Amino acid sequence: MKNLLKTLNPLKLILLMAIIMFAAAQSNGQQIKPSGSGYIPVNGIKVYYEVYGEGKPIVLLHGAFMTIEGNWGQLIPELSKTRKVIAIEMQGHGHTPFSDRKLDLATLASDVDGVMNYLKVDSADVVGYSMGGSVAYQLIIQSPKRVKKLVIISSTYKSSGWLPQIANAFKNMKPEMFANSPMKTAYDAVAPDKTKWTMFMGQMLAFVGQTFDMGDSNIAKITSPVLIISGDNDGLDKIELAKTYQLLGGGVSADLGPMPKSHLAIVPSQSHVGLMTQTKTILGYLDGFLK
Template structure:
């Protein structure tokens, strides 16, 4: 798969022990005044023993709507580094490292969609979050709609980036799984770089790609294997019609992993779903088009606000 897919932010990031200052100066017009967005890093132990690392902003209001970002396979919260500086403090914003990823704990088992989804429910309990908008990219999208099926009371809105109803019959992921199951320690950094680069169609800042590679190399080989094996065998597509939350489906038409037909199936199966297609964009559309992604996210949240409040 890596050979099949291979084709082709810079964020000013000052890292302290617990605080990240993300400047979006380079994303703004020359005449715009630069802004700073502060994210604090922390960890929380869940009732199941898993410890999740996460970053969180300082919302302007105590009752702000909450947005939780769920990264993809072998990524971390830093997958959203090009988006976080563009977000508003009128929302409570959290981006997590899922189990086995980033700086979260690495239990020897288990890494199915059900396990990841249960972590989100437990995380929300630990953080005293009743409901949230879940934004999931790739594997994070599968986990997000799994949460919406298994824990519907938790999901206020759903945003799926480069996801699909199921990965069970996806030939690209099957080929990747065959490759990953054959890997041995240590994981070849060149393989990881090729894998990460293959998910983008538009050029991305070299520094962002370097970070993505470094975050993937943190992930133990057993997590690479278990998480992907779990992804391609678990299928809850027949339950997607149970999702009541307003849903935004985002897909790049140069995505080599999931297809337009899969996006249309998501739109058909989820009752209150809208599909937006990004032209000349790959699997990592939130990285390739960060400003447009944030605009679309905000528009979706505004338009669905009356539906959410009525519900």
């Protein structure tokens, strides 16, 4: 590991440690067990899901390289007190098996749509973090009636929504850089086939390095209320983020007209990784917006 750290430039080192911190966060764990879980056949793969609590449904979509527990372990116990929480692990992540099926946002969003169909959930509030936020944007564009309210945490609908150094950071990373990492340990703990690790990492590094743009016009057509939560230093380009909020009807003078139905929250002194550790802050925003 020490030799690896010496070979990485500072930006790549920061990103690598961020991923490791996410994997290590699983040690905090969930304090409750799901009321239901299993695999759902969609689009040629089996997608793993967990259900907690009762009430109006809320769907949680994790970030890249993450699991349900690692991403949402601290939020699920609180959300499930009043809501039916449906958490999904996307292709190759956590309990969901690796597949050589082409990995793209449209396909992942279609998987979420398929899971909701299988569980007979016509519509739900949807919360997505990082990669999961991009999938959530794609879902509401592809299937707008599925999403009642949308929550996007530290994410964007286009590559240019990230600062340039973030968009370019993964281009030279290799799967072998992550051998013997806590992220590999977390993968081995739940993956149905541990031999797929290197293939999964190669697939994911290629996926996160791709450019994408769902289109400003598609974002402007969203009619569901949207809550955007971003850390002030989470790698998102805040100029582009302000433009996104304007496309959603925000960025106006509410003293001279109605308050927009979509909200924007910039959390101070937070990075991309650190933002997800602010459980009380995120819950406070969710509580106010979803109710």
